[in-house]
Amino acid sequence: MNLSDYIEKHIKQLLKQDASSVVDIQRNLLADELGCAPSQINYVLTTRFSRDRGYLIESRRGGGGYIRIIRLSTKPSERVREMLSSQRVTQAQAMQRIAWLEEYGWLSKREAALMRAAVDSSVLKLGLPERDIVRAHIFRAMLTTLIKLSGGGESAL
Amino acid sequence: MNLSDYIEKHIKQLLKQDASSVVDIQRNLLADELGCAPSQINYVLTTRFSRDRGYLIESRRGGGGYIRIIRLSTKPSERVREMLSSQRVTQAQAMQRIAWLEEYGWLSKREAALMRAAVDSSVLKLGLPERDIVRAHIFRAMLTTLIKLSGGGESAL
DNA sequence: TTGCCTTTGACCTACTTTGACCTTCGCGCC
DNA sequence: GGCGCGAAGGTCAAAGTAGGTCAAAGGCAA
Structure with missing residues (x-):
């Protein structure tokens, strides 16, 4: 088993120990413990704890970072x-998706309206293709947020 | 938790205890109590008690200062x-404003989280000053949307 | 051999903490 | 009243802490 697999296992262990399925780590500390470069932690996080594997990562820099x-x-x-x-x-795709999310009850009317406002072409005053890229980023970030907030529940978004 | 977070908590505690939402502190005294440099108090005040978060700071120097x-x-x-x-x-302004809107009940927790996601710098992958301009557009569009939706209600946003 | 995954390290960005130095104010003394 | 001193608070830059990014090098299997 390589290092990355080991780190993955270790983190999953920590998660298992925590009832709320949330674990805070200190990158440099953990790297030190496991004897690897700090950036290796990031590598493992992006390859093994990605969004579509069902994980979310948050972090903060500076003193007291995590x-x-x-x-x-x-x-x-x-x-x-x-x-x-x-x-x-x-824009059209975004509107369809928001409509879908709303229809299936993932978004309240207000939340849907907020999302529409954020990805509207008249708001994102940028040229193409930049506009569609930024819209994708915004949409994804908002969707990720929804997933996180409904993460405690059971029915899958 | 780092020192700044702790000081923030402490001050909010003091504010909670006071019905009039006004608290006077003595900088050096508080710094001494909390075991930090006096200027750290200023740091906390500017980063956590700014106008955008709905706070106002007044002070006076010299003997009897506060x-x-x-x-x-x-x-x-x-x-x-x-x-x-x-x-x-x-980014900092946006976060503070959203915090304010949430604190005063204009935004649900989910709505606030959605707004944060939409205006996050890591999401708006653009250079400056463009990023701050696009963020202003998005923020305004979302806020405008909220106002429209609560337009039917009574307490106008 | 070639391509993919892993590992590392140099450099970057963000947030915090501290300290040296500055300004303002009240007070007592002439 | 003017002066000077000590008591507050203000500012700012430097140092400290911690995570992020990226490209290059390494290793392994098809």
Whole structure:
């Protein structure tokens, strides 16, 4: 077993010990403990604890910094995973997706309206293809947030 | 938790104890109590008790000097108008504004999280000053949307 | 051999903490 | 009243802490 696999196992162990499926680690400390380069932790996090594997990562720099690993109780549905992977999103696509999310009860009316506002072309005053790329980023970030917030629940987004 | 977070908590505690939402502190005394450099108090005040978060700071030097922390009461319309007029918005400003809106009950936790996601610098992968301009557009669009939706209600945002 | 995954290290960005030096104010003394 | 001193608070830059990124090098299997 290579280092990355070992680190993965270690983190999963920590997650198992925690009832809330949230674990905070200190990157340099952990790297030291496991005898690897700090950036290796990032590598493991991006390859093994990605969004579409059902994990979310948050972090903070500076004094008192940390990396927080959150395990979602359910993996996102096929449709959502598809949405998460788009590199570009047109205005029309975004509107369809928001409508879908709203229809299935993942978004309240207000939340849907907020999302529409954030990805509207008249708001994102940028040229193409930049606009569709930024829209994709915004949409993904918002969707990820929804997933995280409903992560405590059971029914899969 | 780092020192700054602790000081923030401490001050909020003091504010909670005071019905009028005003607290006077003595910088050196507090610094001594909390075991930190006096200027650290200023750091916390500027980063956590800014105007964008709904606080006002007054102070006086010399003998009998003090720092007064005032939590602004709900008089949203004016501040919201102010927010709507910004041509540029930094990440820090946006976060503070969202915190304020949430604290005063204009945003649910989910809505606040969605807004944060949409204006995050790591999401808006653009250079400056473009990033702050786009953020201002997005923020304004979302806020405008909220206002429209609560337009039917009574307590106007 | 070639391509993919892993590992490392140099350099970057963000947030915090501290200390040296500055300004303002009240007070007592002439 | 003017002066000077000590008591506060203000500012700012430097140092400290911690995580992020990226490209190059390494290793292994098809």
